[in-house]
Amino acid sequence: MSKSFSLRSVEVKLPPTERFSQFLQSRGKRITQQRRVIVETVFSHHDHFDADELIDHLQELIAERKVSRPTIYRTLAELVEADMLRKMVLGGRSVYEHAYGYPSHDHLYCQRCNRLIEFHSDDLERIRDTVAGQHNFRVIGHRMFITGVCAECQEE
């Protein structure tokens, strides 16, 4: 969890732990200390990550038995259900990123190094809305991946 991204975060009314707590309450569950730590770690900075990378990041707390692996997996699934994380399956790997507090965007996906490059295009959204309109379709969102080979990998 190290690469940085250029898109600015968007203002949200509630901190992620509060938003997640509300979601859990609506399911008759409570936010435990474990879940709170996981959510704080996940939302400390924007990145694309898989469960293994998150587990690596929480290694110390796992060793101290403050967080367990099953809870990490369960919390990731709950955050996706709460629409706070977006899950993408790329090359057989489940990758997560923030949906809460982060603007909508699309990705260029390098098939050699698995790098995800983010971009936002108003032109693309216009085409999306035009196509949806032609089908009398109400847009909620979209996902687009441009697959290929990044500049660095092309040099090799």
Ligand SMILES: [Zn+2]
């Ligand atoms: Zn690459």
Ligand SMILES: [Zn+2]
């Ligand atoms: Zn992204």
